[in-house]
Amino acid sequence: IAGITQAPTSQILAAGRRMTLRCTQDMRHNAMYWYRQDLGLGLRLIHYSNTAGTTGKGEVPDGYSVSRANTDDFPLTLASAVPSQTSVYFCASSDSGSGSTDTQYFGPGTRLTVL
Amino acid sequence: GQNIDQPTEMTATEGAIVQINCTYQTSGFNGLFWYQQHAGEAPTFLSYNVLDGLEEKGRFSSFLSRSKGYSYLLLKELQMKDSASYLCAVIDSNYQLIWGAGTKLIIKP
Numbered sequence: 414i415a416g417i418t419q420a421p422t423s424q425i426l427a428a429g430r431r432m433t434l435r436c437t438q439d440m441r442h443n444a445m446y447w448y449r450q451d452l453g454l455g456l457r458l459i460h461y462s463n464t465a466g467t468t469g470k471g472e473v474p475d476g477y478s479v480s481r482a483n484t485d486d487f488p489l490t491l492a493s494a495v496p497s498q499t500s501v502y503f504c505a506s507s508d509s510g511s512g513s514t515d516t517q518y519f520g521p522g523t524r525l526t527v528l
Numbered sequence: 529g530q531n532i533d534q535p536t537e538m539t540a541t542e543g544a545i546v547q548i549n550c551t552y553q554t555s556g557f558n559g560l561f562w563y564q565q566h567a568g569e570a571p572t573f574l575s576y577n578v579l580d581g582l583e584e585k586g587r588f589s590s591f592l593s594r595s596k597g598y599s600y601l602l603l604k605e606l607q608m609k610d611s612a613s614y615l616c617a618v619i620d621s622n623y624q625l626i627w628g629a630g631t632k633l634i635i636k637p
């Protein structure tokens with residue numbers, strides 16, 4: 414079944430630890446996104462990639478990094494986790510990126526707790 | 529600043545009709561999305577409006593008025609499975625997607 418997968422489903426992490434959230438899509442979409450979703454707030458964009466080999470900063474990029482070595486994968490890394498990074502993280506993809514109105518399709522999410 | 533307003537929570541009865549409003553103030557406009565998100569799940573696409581008027585898709589319809597910065601999602605013949613959060617999102621002049629906080633819809637039998 415075509416779509417987006419994320420791993421892990423959930424994780425409890427000690428503050429200061431490094432963590433990589435994985436995201437893979439098989440729809441051959443050019444653009445991919447990482448969001449965080451916190452109670453009472455809208456989805457907030459962390460980083461995005463319009464095509465393989467390029468990345469950009471979103472609304473809340475501090476403390477996070479991404480890479481886009483190929484079309485399918487878009488991992489998100491927390492170099493040194495802090496409790497304020499406790500959230501649900503969604504990966505999304507769309508056919509085109511910046512300058513388009515294409516629909517974004519979401520992965521199932523990763524629930525991360527930083528203690 | 530950019531702002532999207534939706535009611536935090538609404539309650540409706542099974543079989544009834546409910547209208548979820550969304551007002552926006554953004555730097556430019558290139559379209560508006562509605563997504564549905566069940567608790568603990570990913571948002572899923574419902575509709576996209578870029579021109580004024582009503583778009584109907586089965587039990588769900590979405591309306592847009594660009595001059596008023598206003599949209600609504602209309603759900604007819606409500607079913608228990610429609611209990612979810614409904615997210616409004618606007619594409620601004622820079623083609624950035626701005627998200628509202630979502631409206632939690634509770635359906636009662």
